[in-house]
Amino acid sequence: MIEDLALHVLAYKWDGIFEPFSHIFEIGAERYFSLTLTPVEGYALFIIRLGGYSKETTTALDIFYKDRKLIDTITQFPDVNTYFHLPNIFSNLFNATVTFKFYNYGSTSTTVCFHGVVLLFEEAKAKGFLEDVKALAEIPKDIKETNRLLEELNDILKGIIGRM
């Protein structure tokens, strides 16, 4: 994982669009709902934050991309007092629908709140963004490239601050 500030500056460098979302919905007993995130054609999305909670502890979550499960099933989606993050899917770019499948396997209905932030890029720029993120995340492997990137980020930051 890289620092939030670096991520934000890289997003700026590659013309990323920050898109926060929040959805609240009720799931009846033994029912399931899907929430889909679909980038417009020619764009790719990068997930930088996910969180949520549910009223009951009988909520489960699967995440799919192109019919493939992205993480192990979360069988007890957090209750109302808990917040969670899913760190394992933050290093991928998605240029098609990502599906969040919420199951309520309990005998009473539950309410789910699910929110997050995605970054959207034109596909060509998305690759550049991901390469930069990886270069920053792999500091010991290529310190020269990392230093160059950090200097570039610093210049971008100075530019942003200079305009404020």
Next chain:
Amino acid sequence: MAEETVEINGRVYKPGDVIREVDRGSIKYRLIYGGRIKEEDRKRLLGERL
């Protein structure tokens, strides 16, 4: 109301129906009613919870 349907705000939805759609230009969100949990999923989820 049929077993598989659900009523939300006075409207009846069947499995596969889009309950909510939000188009933000570069990204689209859809909330879709799935239906009743399949028996194998219910067993899997209860089993994995243990």
